[in-house]
Amino acid sequence: MSxxxxxxxxxxxxxxxxxxxxxxxxxxxxxxxxxxxxxxxxEAMFMRIQLxxxxxxxxxxxxxxQLLTMHGTTMIFFAAMPLIFAFMNAVVPLQIGARDVAxxxxxxxxxxxxxxxxxxxxxxxxxxxxxxxxxxxxAPLSTTSLGSGVDxxxxxxxISGAGTLIGxxxxxxxxxxxxxxxxxxxxxxxxxWTSFVTSGLILFAFPPLTIxxxxxxxxxxxxxxxxxxxxxxxxxxxxxxxxxxxxPEVYILILPSFGAISEVVSTFSKKRLFGYSAMxxxxxxxxxxxxxxxVHHMFTAGLGPIANSIFAVATMAIAVPTGxxxxxxxxxxxxxxxxxxxxxxxxxxxxxTFVMGGVTGVMLAIPSADYQFHDxxxxxxxxxxxxxxxxxLGLFAGLYYWYPRMFNRVLNETLGKIHFWTFFIGFHLTFxxxxxxxxxxxxxxxxxxxxxxxxxxxxxISTVGALLMAVxxxxxxxxVIISTSKKYAPSEDxxxxxxxxxxxxxxTPEYNFAQTPLVRGLDPFWLEKMAGNKKMTxxxxxxxIHMPNGSILPLxxxxxxxxxxxxxxxxxxxxxxxxxxxxxxxxxxxxxxDDHGYHIxxxxxxxxxxxxxx
Amino acid sequence: xxxxxxxxxxxxxxxxxKATLxxxxxxxxxxxxxxxxxxLFATLFAVYIGLRDNHxxxxxxxxxxQLPTVFLATMLLLTSSLTSVYAVLALKQNKVKSMIGWxxxxxxxxxxxxxxxxxxxxxxxxxxxxxxxxxFSSSFYTLVGxxxxxxxxxxxxxxxxxxxxWNRGITLTxxxxxxxxxxxxxxxxxxxxxxxxxxxxxxxxx
Numbered sequence: 136m137s138x139x140x141x142x143x144x145x146x147x148x149x150x151x152x153x154x155x156x157x158x159x160x161x162x163x164x165x166x167x168x169x170x171x172x173x174x175x176x177x178e179a180m181f182m183r184i185q186l187x188x189x190x191x192x193x194x195x196x197x198x199x200x201q202l203l204t205m206h207g208t209t210m211i212f213f214a215a216m217p218l219i220f221a222f223m224n225a226v227v228p229l230q231i232g233a234r235d236v237a238x239x240x241x242x243x244x245x246x247x248x249x250x251x252x253x254x255x256x257x258x259x260x261x262x263x264x265x266x267x268x269x270x271x272x273x274a275p276l277s278t279t280s281l282g283s284g285v286d287x288x289x290x291x292x293x294i295s296g297a298g299t300l301i302g303x304x305x306x307x308x309x310x311x312x313x314x315x316x317x318x319x320x321x322x323x324x325x326x327x328w329t330s331f332v333t334s335g336l337i338l339f340a341f342p343p344l345t346i347x348x349x350x351x352x353x354x355x356x357x358x359x360x361x362x363x364x365x366x367x368x369x370x371x372x373x374x375x376x377x378x379x380x381x382x383p384e385v386y387i388l389i390l391p392s393f394g395a396i397s398e399v400v401s402t403f404s405k406k407r408l409f410g411y412s413a414m415x416x417x418x419x420x421x422x423x424x425x426x427x428x429x430v431h432h433m434f435t436a437g438l439g440p441i442a443n444s445i446f447a448v449a450t451m452a453i454a455v456p457t458g459x460x461x462x463x464x465x466x467x468x469x470x471x472x473x474x475x476x477x478x479x480x481x482x483x484x485x486x487x488t489f490v491m492g493g494v495t496g497v498m499l500a501i502p503s504a505d506y507q508f509h510d511x512x513x514x515x516x517x518x519x520x521x522x523x524x525x526x527x528l529g530l531f532a533g534l535y536y537w538y539p540r541m542f543n544r545v546l547n548e549t550l551g552k553i554h555f556w557t558f559f560i561g562f563h564l565t566f567x568x569x570x571x572x573x574x575x576x577x578x579x580x581x582x583x584x585x586x587x588x589x590x591x592x593x594x595x596i597s598t599v600g601a602l603l604m605a606v607x608x609x610x611x612x613x614x615v616i617i618s619t620s621k622k623y624a625p626s627e628d629x630x631x632x633x634x635x636x637x638x639x640x641x642x643t644p645e646y647n648f649a650q651t652p653l654v655r656g657l658d659p660f661w662l663e664k665m666a667g668n669k670k671m672t673x674x675x676x677x678x679x680i681h682m683p684n685g686s687i688l689p690l691x692x693x694x695x696x697x698x699x700x701x702x703x704x705x706x707x708x709x710x711x712x713x714x715x716x717x718x719x720x721x722x723x724x725x726x727x728x729d730d731h732g733y734h735i736x737x738x739x740x741x742x743x744x745x746x747x748x749x
Numbered sequence: 750x751x752x753x754x755x756x757x758x759x760x761x762x763x764x765x766x767k768a769t770l771x772x773x774x775x776x777x778x779x780x781x782x783x784x785x786x787x788x789l790f791a792t793l794f795a796v797y798i799g800l801r802d803n804h805x806x807x808x809x810x811x812x813x814x815q816l817p818t819v820f821l822a823t824m825l826l827l828t829s830s831l832t833s834v835y836a837v838l839a840l841k842q843n844k845v846k847s848m849i850g851w852x853x854x855x856x857x858x859x860x861x862x863x864x865x866x867x868x869x870x871x872x873x874x875x876x877x878x879x880x881x882x883x884x885f886s887s888s889f890y891t892l893v894g895x896x897x898x899x900x901x902x903x904x905x906x907x908x909x910x911x912x913x914x915w916n917r918g919i920t921l922t923x924x925x926x927x928x929x930x931x932x933x934x935x936x937x938x939x940x941x942x943x944x945x946x947x948x949x950x951x952x953x954x955x
Contacts, residue, residue, distance in 0.1 A: 237774040237778060238774065238778065300785060304778050304781045304782055304785070305778070307777075307778075307781050308774050308777050308778040308781065311777060312770070312773055312774050312777060313770075313774075338781055338784060338785045339784070339785065339788050341785070342785050342786070342788040342789035342792060343788060343789075343792045345789060346789055346792040346793055346796070347792075349891070350796070350891065353887065353891065357880060357881070358880075358881045359880065359881065359887035359891070360881065360882075360883055360884040360886075360887045361796065361800065361884060361887055361888065361891075363884070366803075366805055366881075366882075366883050366884055367800060367803025367804065367805050367883045367884035367885060368800065368803070368884040368887075369799060369800065369884070372796055372799060372800075376792060376796075379792075723909060726909050726910075726913065727909065727913045729753055729922065731752065731753065731922075
């Protein structure tokens with residue numbers, strides 16, 4: 136080995152800007168996703184304040200349209216997606232016993248593309264108004280929307296979508312090619328399995344979005360006619376393409392949450408997951424069926440009874456594998472030695488909440504009933520029950536569970552429980568009444584309502600609930616700040632973990648595993664502990680460890696596209712060309728500069744092992 | 750062994766493109782990427798098929814398309830796919846010069862295809878088939894243009910690859926890169942076969 140080890144450590148900011156380490160990228164995703172989660176949350180609070188009483192004038196109708204569009208877009212694409220990628224980055228390589236992902240450089244690029252996409256979208260607030268056509272951007276509303284708000288939506292999503300796509304490919308390859316010896320597919324932890332299926336969904340669901348956004352951009356910037364009936368276009372094409380992406384997207388979001396819940400429930404019940412293979416099968420089946428149900432978003436578009444019936448049946452079929460999962464979690468807890476840690480509370484709170492979202496989902500899957508529910512607050516209640524009650528509760532469970540691994544600190548349990556109860560009660564207070572508001576005829580996406588229609592009280596309750604959720608989130612941030620104290624350093628194996636990410640010391644060494652572990656079954660770390668071993672049995676002798684070099688290029692590639700997007704919005708060819716030139720130059724540099732990484736010498740690794748650092 | 754060392758015939762692996770973990774990862778990752786690209790083009794085809802009859806007062810597909818030019822372009826691109834196969838065969842036998850030669854022929858054929866496409870588009874615009882004319886014209890230029898963009902990107906990629914590795918022989922680092930380019934080129938070729946069928950042939954007779 137002639138590549139020399141001595142690698143200069145970069146300092147502070149430069150380290151974060153150039154990192155290709157999956158653990159650091161996970162933290163970047165978490166912080167950036169958290170930031171956008173706050174922004175999206177503030178937008179939601181503004182809407183709830185506007186709606187707390189009839190005929191309120193806190194915001195204008197126009198501003199309300201921007202708020203609802205930005206809330207939806209931000210929460211789906213720039214809060215939920217990155218938070219999922221945060222945990223996938225932080226956990227998946229560790230769970231399969233790998234030293235990094237398959238393409239560390241691409242991983243960094245994926246993060247920066249997402250980040251600049253989010254900045255792009257939010258820049259619209261300062262540059263003449265945010266998009267106002269809803270997060271679904273239906274044509275012709277989006278094609279004829281005045282100002283450049285929708286352009287920011289299109290290009291922000293386009294840039295971040297590219298990042299998500301390459302992230303998905305990266306995790307597919309990582310999980311297929313980089314598993315430790317003995318880690319067969321049917322021994323993979325469920326979070327890895329769900330991340331795997333989610334990555335597959337990303338691979339096949341994001342390209343239609345890319346094309347849809349291109350068409351929308353061509354329509355707005357170059358006067359194309361895809362969605363313009365006057366020139367032979369068809370607005371239904373947008374709806375189809377958007378939902379062919381959009382429905383798998385909701386499974387992209389929920390599956391990793393299912394995975395996190397599975398890990399948490401199993402760990403804190405001290406039992407192996409009940410029906411592991413059924414869980415895997417259910418995950419794959421949900422992923423598969425997720426592509427065949429998009430028309431249930433378009434029941435009222437007039438596709439006819441046959442199309443509607445087929446998609447209705449397909450939609451209801453998804454309830455079966457989902458039900459399998461629910462029962463498996465319950466059976467995992469059954470007879471277990473349950474510890475109600477904060478993570479477990481979130482997981483236990485998740486189960487009935489998600490079931491309620493699932494039940495309203497089956498109600499909405501009935502086309503004739505959907506004609507009644509469509510575009511009402513009933514739909515709003517339903518998708519918040521599955522996305523907040525499902526995805527977000529699962530992410531919080533994952534946050535409390537994996538926080539020690541990511542940040543080398545344990546979150547405070549008391550504050551955690553306060554966070555749980557305020558957020559959980561606040562959530563139900565906010566969204567449960569919205570079912571009834573919808574059934575009573577309150578339409579979604581409308582900035583106000585008249586008094587005397589029995590809508591006042593339930594709206595007030597809903598707003599109070601939203602405030603409670605905000606309080607819960609503030610408690611979480613206090614918790615995060617407090618946990619920086621050394622007092623909160625984690626003990627060895629804080630949760631009595633079962634999977635490989637708990638088999639290494641704190642903080643995680645930069646090469647993860649000094650020696651690649653040998654996996655002897657499902658829950659490999661638990662098996663070793665039951666066999667009386669403190670550590671994993673290694674599958675290889677100690678040796679030099681190959682590491683990738685950091686690079687600033689991903690950042691600049693993303694900045695290039697960010698600049699080019701402004702060129703497209705303000706129709707400046709010069710700016711567009713400069714932006715693309717930056718990106719292509721970076722790609723060219725990446726291609727011509729050989730970067731073989733460096734090695735951490737065997738001696739250094741041995742020293743780390745002696746001192747208990749790895 | 751160093752991965753950027755010129756490989757000799759004595760130590761030449763059977764599949765140099767998959768001889769390292771990095772190569773294996775790239776190989777798999779690229780196949781997956783092509784899976785995503787397939788969905789991307791499928792979406793474009795679906796849109797085109799949905800809108801191709803709505804030419805409004807512009808020329809219809811039947812009036813517009815000139816099969817001889819398109820046939821020539823098709824032959825150029827199909828042949829370039831064949832020459833890239835020869836290049837990969839040379840790669841696997843460690844025949845550097847022959848590989849570079851076949852890749853250069855591939856590049857020339859690709860550029861010839863692009864030239865014909867540009868000529869074709871200019872002709873169409875003269876006949877009133879502009880991008881903004883109708884849903885048919887918008888979807889036509891988007892589908893065929895996306896493919897053309899892929900060919901252009903492929904040409905630039907190949908030029909970079911050849912220049913960078915001109916004097917470096919075949920190594921474990923560049924073998925996967927050559928191989929992936931060839932995969933990409935075949936994919937672009939296959940997409941064209943569908944465009945030729947769905948857009949041009951079905952436009953003429955369908």
